[in-house]
Amino acid sequence: MNTYYLRCRQSRYPTLVDRGVRMGAIRQENGVISSVGPGAWDYVGKKTLEDGTLAGGAKDPFIHVNFRTEADLKKLAMIAAQTDLDIAAGLGEIASYFIVDAEGKATAPAFPMRVFL
Secondary structure (H helix, E strand, C coil): CCCEEEEEHHHCCCCCCCHHHHCCCEEEEEEEEEEECEEEEEEEEECCCCCCCCCCCCCCCCEEEEEECCCCHHHHHHHHHCCCCHHHHHHHHHHECEEECCCCEEECCCCCCCCCC
């Protein structure tokens, strides 16, 4: 099982969901998002910092999602990118949708807002 720590601007959340559906990683039915196959879509939401401000700013804060799935999102994206130019473009925007390390690779946060047990 893979755990992905997704983070995007609130304004980009619909794009994140749409791309996930088109990649075959998630489904959205009646406003409910779930994993295709075993897993969980855990919408964490906005992070309030210690000083009371929202991470990313009040105008367009970051939205956090913990996504647990048996799927390999990179493989799904690479397959989908062969026929979907928007997903192909998204491959160059990893830092817009994932927490990344210094090399720009998706990583787990040092202190996740919420964890799966």
